[in-house]
Amino acid sequence: MNEHKCMWNHAGTALLISIWADNSVQKQLRSTLRNQPIWDGVARCMMKKGYRVNGKQCRTRIKNILVRYREVKKTGILDGSGIEPFYTDVDRVMTIRNKQASAERPASSPDVPSTGN
Numbered sequence: 001m002n003e004h005k006c007m008w009n010h011a012g013t014a015l016l017i018s019i020w021a022d023n024s025v026q027k028q029l030r031s032t033l034r035n036q037p038i039w040d041g042v043a044r045c046m047m048k049k050g051y052r053v054n055g056k057q058c059r060t061r062i063k064n065i066l067v068r069y070r071e072v073k074k075t076g077i078l079d080g081s082g083i084e085p086f087y088t089d090v091d092r093v094m095t096i097r098n099k100q101a102s103a104e105r106p107a108s109s110p111d112v113p114s115t116g117n
Helices: 010-021 023-030 036-048 055-075 084-104
Strands: none
Touching: 010 023, 010 036, 010 055, 010 084, 023 036, 023 084, 036 055, 055 084
8 A cells, every 4th residue: 555645524523533432443552552553453444435545544543643632632722733633632531541541540659659740
């Protein structure tokens, strides 16, 4: 497959986010550090819908969306971010991820000094 930069349109990005947002995909991504096979599976789902992408392109697109998402969360400015149509879906996934990450963290040990200020 061609490794050139993929030009993502609205429909392709929406499909990618819907696949990425799936609970089973999120669970797989949380459970492993080497997640390229998971992204390859996401790409296969995209290919079944007629999109010629590979796992690396899917991963990069989501990473870029998350950079913009975090910038919107930091600044509070959604207009002009480029993720306006996808913000609600991404925010829903990230809110769930953050809640799950908080629940999975072990409670602070009394023997370990807190680093919070």
